[in-house]
Amino acid sequence: MKRLGLPFSGARFPAGSVRRRLEGQPTQVDGSAKGGEVSSRKAIRHLGVALLLALVVAASALAASKSASTKSAESQVLNVWDYGANPKVSKAFDSIWRSFEKAHPGVTIKRRSFGGGSDFDTVFTTAMAAGKGPDIWTATVSSPDTRVSIKRGLVLDLTPYYCKYHWGDKLARNQIGLSTVKDKFYGVPDGIESLVVFYNKDVFRQLGVTVPKTWAQLMGIVAKAKAKGLTPISLGNIEKWPGTQWISALVANGIGAKGEESLLFGNGHWTQPGVVGALKRWVELSKAGAFPKAAISMSFDEGISLFARKKAPMFFIGSFVLAGPTAEIFTNPNVGVFLLPSWNPKIPTQATESSGNGWIVNAKTKNPTLAAEALNYLQFNPASQRILFEQVADVLAAKVPNVNSFKVSAQLKQIFALNNSKRPNNVALSYLDELISVDLGAAIQDDTQALQLGKKDPQQVAAEWDKLWTKARQEGDTLSRTGLPKC
Amino acid sequence: MSTVPYVVRRRQRAASARRWLVALAFILPALAFYGLVVLRPLVDAVRISFYDWDGFGPPTDYVGLDNYRKAFDDPLFWTSLKHNLVWMAISLPLVVGLGLLSAVLLAGRIRGRTMLRTLYFLPVVQASAVIALAWRWVYSPIGPVTTGLDKSGLGFLTNDDGWVGNPSWALPSVAVAAAWAGFGFSMVIFLAGIQGIDPALYDAVEVDGAGAWQRFRYVTMPGLRSVTTTVLVLGVIGSFLVFDLLYILTPNGGVIQSTQVLGTLLFYRAFSHNEFGYGAALSVVLMVIIFALSWLYLMVRERRD
Numbered sequence: 025m026k027r028l029g030l031p032f033s034g035a036r037f038p039a040g041s042v043r044r045r046l047e048g049q050p051t052q053v054d055g056s057a058k059g060g061e062v063s064s065r066k067a068i069r070h071l072g073v074a075l076l077l078a079l080v081v082a083a084s085a086l087a088a089s090k091s092a093s094t095k096s097a098e099s100q101v102l103n104v105w106d107y108g109a110n111p112k113v114s115k116a117f118d119s120i121w122r123s124f125e126k127a128h129p130g131v132t133i134k135r136r137s138f139g140g141g142s143d144f145d146t147v148f149t150t151a152m153a154a155g156k157g158p159d160i161w162t163a164t165v166s167s168p169d170t171r172v173s174i175k176r177g178l179v180l181d182l183t184p185y186y187c188k189y190h191w192g193d194k195l196a197r198n199q200i201g202l203s204t205v206k207d208k209f210y211g212v213p214d215g216i217e218s219l220v221v222f223y224n225k226d227v228f229r230q231l232g233v234t235v236p237k238t239w240a241q242l243m244g245i246v247a248k249a250k251a252k253g254l255t256p257i258s259l260g261n262i263e264k265w266p267g268t269q270w271i272s273a274l275v276a277n278g279i280g281a282k283g284e285e286s287l288l289f290g291n292g293h294w295t296q297p298g299v300v301g302a303l304k305r306w307v308e309l310s311k312a313g314a315f316p317k318a319a320i321s322m323s324f325d326e327g328i329s330l331f332a333r334k335k336a337p338m339f340f341i342g343s344f345v346l347a348g349p350t351a352e353i354f355t356n357p358n359v360g361v362f363l364l365p366s367w368n369p370k371i372p373t374q375a376t377e378s379s380g381n382g383w384i385v386n387a388k389t390k391n392p393t394l395a396a397e398a399l400n401y402l403q404f405n406p407a408s409q410r411i412l413f414e415q416v417a418d419v420l421a422a423k424v425p426n427v428n429s430f431k432v433s434a435q436l437k438q439i440f441a442l443n444n445s446k447r448p449n450n451v452a453l454s455y456l457d458e459l460i461s462v463d464l465g466a467a468i469q470d471d472t473q474a475l476q477l478g479k480k481d482p483q484q485v486a487a488e489w490d491k492l493w494t495k496a497r498q499e500g501d502t503l504s505r506t507g508l509p510k511c
Numbered sequence: 512m513s514t515v516p517y518v519v520r521r522r523q524r525a526a527s528a529r530r531w532l533v534a535l536a537f538i539l540p541a542l543a544f545y546g547l548v549v550l551r552p553l554v555d556a557v558r559i560s561f562y563d564w565d566g567f568g569p570p571t572d573y574v575g576l577d578n579y580r581k582a583f584d585d586p587l588f589w590t591s592l593k594h595n596l597v598w599m600a601i602s603l604p605l606v607v608g609l610g611l612l613s614a615v616l617l618a619g620r621i622r623g624r625t626m627l628r629t630l631y632f633l634p635v636v637q638a639s640a641v642i643a644l645a646w647r648w649v650y651s652p653i654g655p656v657t658t659g660l661d662k663s664g665l666g667f668l669t670n671d672d673g674w675v676g677n678p679s680w681a682l683p684s685v686a687v688a689a690a691w692a693g694f695g696f697s698m699v700i701f702l703a704g705i706q707g708i709d710p711a712l713y714d715a716v717e718v719d720g721a722g723a724w725q726r727f728r729y730v731t732m733p734g735l736r737s738v739t740t741t742v743l744v745l746g747v748i749g750s751f752l753v754f755d756l757l758y759i760l761t762p763n764g765g766v767i768q769s770t771q772v773l774g775t776l777l778f779y780r781a782f783s784h785n786e787f788g789y790g791a792a793l794s795v796v797l798m799v800i801i802f803a804l805s806w807l808y809l810m811v812r813e814r815r816d
Contacts, residue, residue: 146782149566153787172785176567262676263762318652320766321673326653462784466763474767477678 101132102391102398105148105161107381108416109139110348116415120408124401131394145169152178159389160398162381165203165211168462170384171501174205180385183209185396187511194404198451199379199421200508202459209509212399213421214412215380217342218439219273219454220361222354227254227337235360239305239367246314249337258336259315260327267472268457268465269342274302276374276452277366284452288459288502294490295483298368303475303482305367310476320473328353340364342454343439344380347417355433363442375446378454379421461496464489553798560792565785578792588793590768591776592800598686598772599750605690606746607739610697615727617698618705628702632695639692643759646688650674650760675761678769685760685770689753697742704738705731740812744805751801754778773797 108117114137121133136158138144151157152173163170173179186192186209192200199213228234231249236242249256261267276284278298286292287299309315316322316330331339332353345354353359366373383402385395402408403422412418413430419440424430427440443451457465467489474480496502560578562570582588613631617624634642649656652673660668670677674684712730721729732739754774757765764771764779771779773793781790 149782149785153566153568169785172565173567176565178567262766316652317671318673318676321650321652321670321676323647326651330653466783469763470767477672477767479678479767 100130103134103158105136105158109137113416116411163384164382167458179210180387181208183509189400196421211382211384213379213382216377216419217344217380219376222339224337225358235362239365255316255336256314257338258327258330259319260322260324261319264469268468272456273364278302278368280371281452295486300482300486361435361438374450374452375443376452376454461501464492556791560795562788564788566787578789591771591773594772601686602690603746606694609694613698614701634692635695639755642692643756678766681765681769704735708734
C-alpha cells in the first residue's frame with residue numbers, strides 16, 4: 025500500500041478508516057471509533073440547526089419590535105422630500121419645520137433633500153413603486169410625472185383642505201388652475217419662476233449699450249459684443265433643458281399669453297405663425313453667433329461660468345438662479361435684469377410666470393390632516409413666508425401682503441416690478457416642458473439642438489410638434505382649464 | 512448485479528447525500544444572494560415586459576408581446592442598437608489593442624514596470640462618475656485643454672461644436688474615454704496570460720533566430736488564444752452594457768440622440784417616460800442580444816480550434 029504521507033494520519037482518525045476512505049473502499053459502520061465520528065457529525069449538524077433557528081427567532085423578534093416601535097412612531101412622523109440640498113436652502117427649510125414641530129408637540133418632520141439636476145425622479149418613482157414614497161414631496165401638479173401619479177390615485181385630493189384653509193383666497197389665481205385637475209386641487213403651488221435676461225452692467229457700459237426694449241436693439245447688442253470678441257449671450261445646452269426655456273419665452277413673445285392659453289388648454293396649433301416665427305428667431309440667434317461657439321457641448325454650469333467671468337454680458341434663464349449655489353453670481357449688484365424683448369411686432373413683450381415646484385401629498389399617507397396642516401404652515405404662515413422669500417428666494421404663489429418689506433435681492437424686486445408692469449394681459453407661462461406631454465417635451469429638447477445645428481428647419485419642427493400634441497390630446501395627456509376647485 | 516452488499520450501498524448513498532448537503536450548506540448563502548439580486552430581478556424584468564406599466568403601483572395592464580412589437584417598430588431602438596455596434600467597433604479594438612500592447616511591454620524587464628502597471632490600472636478602479644467628470648473637463652470647449660490647444664496652434668485637434676456636441680463625433684469621443692478607462696483591465700488579463708506561457712518556447716524560437724515580432728506572432732499570440740477570447744467576450748458584453756459614461760457626458764441621449772444606446776434608452780423610457788414595461792422589454796432584448804453574440808463568438812472560436 026502506498027504511503028500517503030498525510031499530515032494528520034493517526035492523530036484524530038483511526039488510520040485504517042482514513043486509508044480505506046481514500047482508497048474508495050467502504051468504511052465500517054460498527055466500532056467505537058466510527059461511532060464517535062458519527063456522533064460528532066451529528067452534534068455539528070444539530071448545533072447548526074439550533075444556530076439557524078436561533079437566528080430566525082432573533083430576526084423575527086427584532087422585526088416585530090421594530091414594527092411595533094415604527095407603528096407607534098409612524099403617526100408622529102412626516103417624511104418630506106424636497107430640493108433643498110443647498111446648505112442655505114436646507115437651513116431655511118429646517119428652521120420652518122422646527123418651528124412647526126414646536127407648535128405641534130410629538131410631531132417630527134424628516135426631510136430628504138435632493139440637489140437640482142439630481143435623480144429625484146428615479147429615486148421617487150422607485151420608492152413609490154415599492155410603497156415607500158414620502159408623505160409630502162415637491163413637484164408641480166402640471167408636470168407629466170405628477171399627472172401620472174394623480175391618474176394612479178397616488179396623490180391626495182387636497183380640495184377639503186383648500187376649502188378649510190381658504191387657499192383660494194390666498195393663492196394667485198392663475199396658479200390655482202394649474203394645480204387643479206377635474207375640479208380637484210392636488211398640490212400647493214410654490215416657487216414662481218420667471219424667465220429673464222440677466223446682464224452685466226459693467227460690460228454693457230463698456231459696450232456703450234443700454235437695456236434693449238426691442239428685438240432689433242437686442243440683436244444690435246449681440247453684434248457689438250461679438251465685435252469686441254465677447255460671447256453675446258451665454259448658453260450651455262448639453263442638458264437640453266436650457267434651450268427649452270428659450271423656446272418657452274420666444275413662443276410666449278410670438279403668440280402672447282392668450283395664444284398660449286389657446287395652444288395649451290384649447291385647440292391651438294404649433295404650426296401657427298407665432299410659433300414658427302419663434303423657432304426662426306432661435307435659428308437667427310444661433311446663426312448670428314449670439315451663443316458660445318460650442319454651446320451644444322457646454323453644460324449649464326459652464327454657461328454660468330462664462331457669464332460670471334464677464335466673457336458673456338448676458339445670460340437668459342429662470343429666476344431660480346437667484347437662490348442656491350448660483351445666488352452669489354446673480355445677486356451681484358453689478359447684475360441687472362430685463363425681459364426678453366418681443367420679436368413679434370404684433371405682440372408686446374411678455375413677462376412669464378410658472379410654478380417652478382409645488383407640494384404634493386401622498387394619497388397613502390397615514391397623516392393626511394397633519395400633512396395638509398404642514399403645507400398650510402409652510403406656505404401661508406407669515407414667518408415661513410418671510411424665510412422662504414429671504415433665504416430661499418422663493419417667490420411664493422401665495423399672495424403675500426407685506427412682500428415689499430422683505431429683504432430680497434434687488435434683482436428679485438426688479439423681476440416683481442417687471443412682471444407687475446405686464447399684468448394682467450401680458451403675463452404668459454414660463455416652462456412649456458412642465459405643461460406638455462412627455463413625448464412633446466422630449467421632442468422640443470432634441471429639436472432645439474437640431475435647429476441650432478441646422479439639421480432641421482422651423483416649419484418641419486413645428487409640424488412634428490403639432491402631430492405629437494394632437495396625439496397627446498387624443499390620449500387625454502394634456503392639461504385642461506377646468507376652473508377653480510369647488511368648495 | 513452488484514457485488515457490493517445492499518447495506519453498504521445504502522451507506523454509500525447516505526454518505527454521498529451528506530457530502531452534497533455539506534456542499535449545499537456552503538454554497539447556499541451565495542446562491543441565495545445570487546437568486547435575490549440577479550435571478551429574481553431577471554424574472555421580474557421578463558414578467559414586467561408583458562405589461563404596460565408606468566411604475567406606480569403594481570403592474571396590472573397585461574399587453575402580451577406589445578412592448579416587443581413596439582421596440583421593433585421604434586426607430587430609436589434601431590438607432591440605439593446601431594450606436595451599440597458602432598461603440599463596439601471603436602472601443603473593442605482600442606481596449607484589446609492597448610491592453611495587449613501594454614501587457615507585452617510590461618511583461619519584459621523594463622524600469623518602472625510595477626509603477627506603470629499600477630498607473631495603467633488606476634482608471635479601472637475609479638468610479639465612472641469620476642472618469643466622466645475628468646473627460647468632461649478634457650472635452651469642454653471652454654476648458655483648459657481645448658483653450659490650450661487653440662492657443663498653441665493645435666486648434667485643428669478641437670472641434671467647432673465641441674467633441675460631445677457634434678453628432679458625428681459625440682459617440683466616438685465617449686468611446687475613447689471608455690477605452691482609456693478600461694484598457695487597464697484587459698492589460699492585466701493579457702499580462703497574466705503572457706506569464707502563463709512557457710518561457711522555454713521563447714528560448715526555442717530565439718535559437719531558431721526569431722525576432723521580436725516573430726516571437727510575438729508565433730509564441731505570444733497563440734499562447735494568448737483563450738485569454739483573447741475572454742477579453743473579446745467581455746468587451747462585447749461591455750459594449751452592450753455601456754451606460755454610465757454616456758449618461759453623464761451626453762445626457763438625455765446626447766445631441767439629437769447621437770449617443771443613445773440600448774442601455775440609456777431603456778433607462779430613459781422607464782424613468783423619464785414612465786414606460787417601465789417597455790423599458791423591461793428593452794432590457795430583455797438587450798440580454799438576448801448579448802447572450803447570442805457571446806455564444807456565437809464562442810461557437811466560432813471552438814470550431815476554429
